[in-house]
Amino acid sequence: MRLSTSMIYQQNVNGILNGQSLWQKAGEQLATGTKVTTPSDDPIAASQAIMIGQAQAETDQFTLARTFSRQNMSLELSVLGSIVNAVTTASTEVISSGGIKSNDDRTTQAQALEGLKAQLLNIANTTDGNGNYIFAGYQTTTAPYVQDPTTKVVSYVGGYTPISQQVDSNRTMTVSSIGPDVFNNATGDAVKEPNGSVQKDLFATLDIAINALKTPIAEGDTAAQEALQVALATANRGLRNSLNNVSSVESGVGIQSQELDQLDAIGADRKLANTQAKSALVDTDWVPAISSYIMQQASLQAAYTTYQNMQGMSLFQINR
Structure with missing residues (x-):
């Protein structure tokens, strides 16, 4: 087999180019901290890293959804606390009204209850920071409760589907109650009326007390008192x-x-696990990467030296 000078040179040039490529690749891993910069570097690792990235994106979306859900729930909890305070005050007023003998005093009590009713109506039409009514279901742009200007009866005109939010891959929860569940409902152990019915409409309940207290009672009218x-x-x-x-x-x-x-x-644990798994697939393993960089650098320097020495071995140089 004959070896020409050009063939020997070409082999050395190829060795240099290959050494440069490997050295640059090792340097790129050190510079970027990533050992898989293109899918061709490690197709399996690149594919798995993409899947982990998609899973992490989904985890981040659920984290954001929980943030918004918590904001809605925090606002509702604050509002519910205000309702509890108002209803407790109304109960105290109603109980104390039973011992009042004067029509004027009863009228004053009725006015106090009317003030509490107006307060509760305002609470029922509470909006969030974006102007959405929190107790209106998905009809967030319309006030859920309205009061007839003549009869003073309060009615619900909002939506009947509570707002729900998917907060995890397998969990969806209601993040905002509808008005009827708060103001027009009762628990299973509710106190019943003598006829077996249950008084559960908060506004109608207040109207019963208000109308009774505003009705004058003549002295000695025991039937009206009863x-x-x-x-x-x-x-x-x-x-x-x-x-x-x-x-x-x-x-x-x-x-x-x-x-x-x-x-x-x-979610935080899942994110940490995903980060670690992805790091194991694509991030640079520093000890072998540094060793590889040094070895490739030495190999490239040897290729350069060999090439320079080969220049002096040409037949033309020998015969000169």
């Missing part, structure tokens, strides 16, 4: 039912808030 006491007793039972119901809703929201904290902890 009717007043019956109305106040009904209102008192209704307010107790409403208070228990709001407290139940408050408890449910609180439990979901705690669940969000647990899901956040799980």
Whole structure:
């Protein structure tokens, strides 16, 4: 087999080019901290890294969803606390009204209850920071409760589907209650009326007490006095039912808030596991990478030296 001078040179040039490529690749790993910069570097690792990245993107989306959910729940918990305070105050007013003998005093009590009713109506139409009504379901742009200017009856006109949010891959929860669940509902152990019905509409309950207290009673009219006491007793039972119901809703929201904290902890662990798994696949292993860089550098320097020495071995140089 004959070896020409050009063939020998070409082999040395190829060795130099190959050495440069390997040395630059090792240097790139050190510079970027990544050993898989293109899929061709390690197709399997690159594919698995993409899958992990997609999983992490989903985890981040759920983390953001839980942040918004927690904001909604925090606002609702604050509002529910205000409702509890107002209903408790109304119950105290109703109970104390039973011993009042003067029509004027009863009218004053009625006005106090009207003020509490207006306060609760305003609370029922609470909006969040974006102007959305929190108790209106998905009809967030319309006030859920309206009061007839003549009869003073309060009615719900909002949506009947609570707002829900997917907060994890297998968990969807209600993040904002609808008005009827808060203001027009009762728990399973609600106090019943003598006829077996349950007084559960908060605004209607207040109207019962207000209308009874605003009705004048003539001195000695025992029938009217008894009717007043019956109305106040009904209102008192209704307010107790409403208070228990709001407290139940408050408890449910609180439990979901705690669940969000647990899901956040799980999400943080999942994110750490994904980060570690992806790092093991594509990040530079520094000790072997540095060793490889040094060895490739030495190999390239040897290739340069060999090439320079070969220049003096040409037949033309020998015969000169």
